[in-house]
Amino acid sequence: MTRRKFVRKILETWPAAGVVVSALARKASAQKAKLRRFVRAHPMGWYPGPVKPLQDIHKQSKWSG
């Protein structure tokens, strides 16, 4: 392919590429709008695992720290 043909091909496909890019940008912006940001979480109100009693709290913990 000559350089001239290559440049012509690019110019021919440019509008199509523009359409794809703008569609992708629209999609990304829509997804961004759907995103909700939080710093603080709301308490769930219930525990998702089994609720089991703790060990004797008067004793020193086996965990580090």
Add this chain to the structure above:
Amino acid sequence: MKVQCELCPKICLMQPGQSGECRVRINVDGVLRTVVYGYPCSISVDPVEKKPLNHFLPGSVILSLATVGCNLHCKNCQNWEISQANPEDGTAPAEFWPPERLVAACRQLRCPSLAYTYTDPIVYYEYTYDIAKRARQAGIRNVLVTAGYINEPPWRQLLEYVDAANIDLKGITEEFYRDVCSATLKPVQNALVLAKAAGVHVEVTNLIIPTLNDKPEQIRELARWTRANLGAETPLHFSGFYPRYQMRNLPPTSLATLEDARQIGLSEGLNYVYIGNIASKQGQNTYCPACKKLLIERSGYTILQNRLKDGRCPDCSREIQGVWK
């Protein structure tokens, strides 16, 4: 709807039903929920020296709690059974303890302070915050034991209710934080500086892991950073590593390495450098930086003698930074 948690620098993006890296903050129908609020997996009365805090109410007991979950995944974690647990698996206990019950227990057990520890209080932020607020109103002091991996706005808000913190500075390179902890260094350094600036009593812990962060030049750089950014009066604890979790291939840290680290810390101008997780005669004691006399003698978590008089050396009257009463 997707949810982004902006509590810590991980900034987890969660699809509905997904949790963040900490395993305890979940996207439920487009709302960020904490599943561990009010459900600690451990509550204990510990000596304050165990946190470790050597300049905060020495010899006192501290009501210490944790929920499961952590935003770091350190390969050497000593508490991985709870820090890396999924709440729904039921491998760790969980009992309902609303904030007011904890504060009441603290009073009943005559603990002058409460510690948020064992895992990382950052991931149970809302629970920590609510307890800390109530505890402060009740005249109880709040202590955080944390990796300090949190974003600045929530950190500043929490610090308003914090009296003391032991913050891990796990290494002094981004590579160490990335490879060993799946985190980054800068936010931790920022958290340390902010805590100090907020007037919180800060002590720093560095766990020395053979071959990974035990080179004298790394220890020197860490001590230098601590002195330059937090001040010479900041206590620094060099802790011994034990093979745990995903790092069972390395030997425990030798006493010699920890003693060398202590000497490096002192030579860099830090006034209080301690050795932890291993028996050490001098490395556990507090000495006056001016006249070098023994001030607080410790054996493990036990105070053998405390010669401080109103927070000062009884021999030369030099002020020793800390919270003594």
